[in-house]
Amino acid sequence: MQSAGTSSALLSLLRDRVQVTQRLVHAGDVVYASGSAFTTLFVVTRGALKTTRDCLDGRTRVAALHLAPDWLGFDGIAGGACEWSAIALCDTQLACINYGELLNALRAWPSLLQALHAEMGREMARHRQVATAWRRLPVTERMGRFLLDLIERSHPGDSGTRIAVALPLARHDIAELLGMTVESVSRALSHLKHEGLIGFSDAAHRCIEVLDLPALQAFVQARSVAVQPTL
């Protein structure tokens, strides 16, 4: 995966030039909270996090799912304060980089700058992708896309037809993330299961086994409005 290569390369470059501290967090831990002062960027080296934000009506919107090797924390740069909260979903390893120090390092090593901008560009592309391509898909196809995206990001390079993947999010959060209801998420998964495309590999239904990856891809593509090169 290009993004994996690029951002881990970036991270190793960084280690020599700025202080990069490691941080281990566990499911439910808040890495940064919405409204808190922005000081630090993070790189996910292992694990998974979600970025969320509370609404007035008590609901919690979910913005994105972050897996290694994603960067985290760009939402604080614009306003000086974090716009979203970042919450770990499982045991998660983070590399923490002070933004001020990073700025200094970028001055000295311009190639770092380009690499960082590329990372920010990828983050933007992901959001644009979700906002434009996923928007009008029927729920089952949207769920399928989510699974394919999850597989590609968590098992990069794996090309088998059967792939097991653990869902890092509960149904409720998946629903929020995909812009649908818990019931629709459940129905979509049941539908894919009855089609023989996926199966559950644990009792809690949190581990999904994709039984036929090409078929799932075909299913998603069939009614998909858009095709995009994998970024």
Place this chain on the structure above:
Amino acid sequence: MQSAGTSSALLSLLRDRVQVTQRLVHAGDVVYASGSAFTTLFVVTRGALKTTRDCLDGRTRVAALHLAPDWLGFDGIAGGACEWSAIALCDTQLACINYGELLNALRAWPSLLQALHAEMGREMARHRQVATAWRRLPVTERMGRFLLDLIERSHPGDSGTRIAVALPLARHDIAELLGMTVESVSRALSHLKHEGLIGFSDAAHRCIEVLDLPALQAFVQARSVAVQPTL
């Protein structure tokens, strides 16, 4: 508006330090095309553009509407090639900045760097906003949000209750942008008109007059899932 202030301040700082060329384009002109090599960032100083991309099925997705003082072109940074096409919607003035030169200037003046990052952060926030907050609104509320957003960006600081605004996009493009159909756009506008919230000020129905801004805001807020500080 903070974004206006920030990014025009950034632009004047830039003028002293990198070569900033002016470019005037007209409705329909392609500023950059999807797939072309990325070399330049743009700042919209007057006018409006849309970023679009063709799908396999012949439809054209619309990613965003760009008004002054937005930056344009970040989509090319990650991959070295423009992911989207930028098309002018009316007479539009652009400031063009070579990215390579910009990188050099950023090394010398770190405050520029922070300002640029802030601009990129705002771009991300806008997409995230659309992806999370607009997603689940009913079509009429989504249309109302679009109008409010448009007014805020095209008439910053205007606080009258009656404000006229020209729609830079045709119904079809608005529909694409908001993730709905042309018919729904039309019906949503008719609905808002029958509610007495808006009226048309030209025959072609491309100019909308908001008759009661607070009422429109209240209408949108009423069923809105989320509230966010204006970024």
Place this chain on the structure above:
DNA sequence: CGCCTCCTTGAGACTAGTCAAAGTAAGTGG
């Protein structure tokens, strides 16, 4: 004037949301 594009409106179909209920797994305290 006629053509073309854009916009509006209507009727019916269908997707996905809402409301309601039941099943399952994990954790707690007796």
Place this chain on the structure above:
DNA sequence: CCACTTACTTTGACTAGTCTCAAGGAGGCG
């Protein structure tokens, strides 16, 4: 160890909002 609670998941019936298909109206331009 078991009954209980709690959170998560699934399923069903119904409803509502949006899309589709179809037709008609209004401007702009040759």
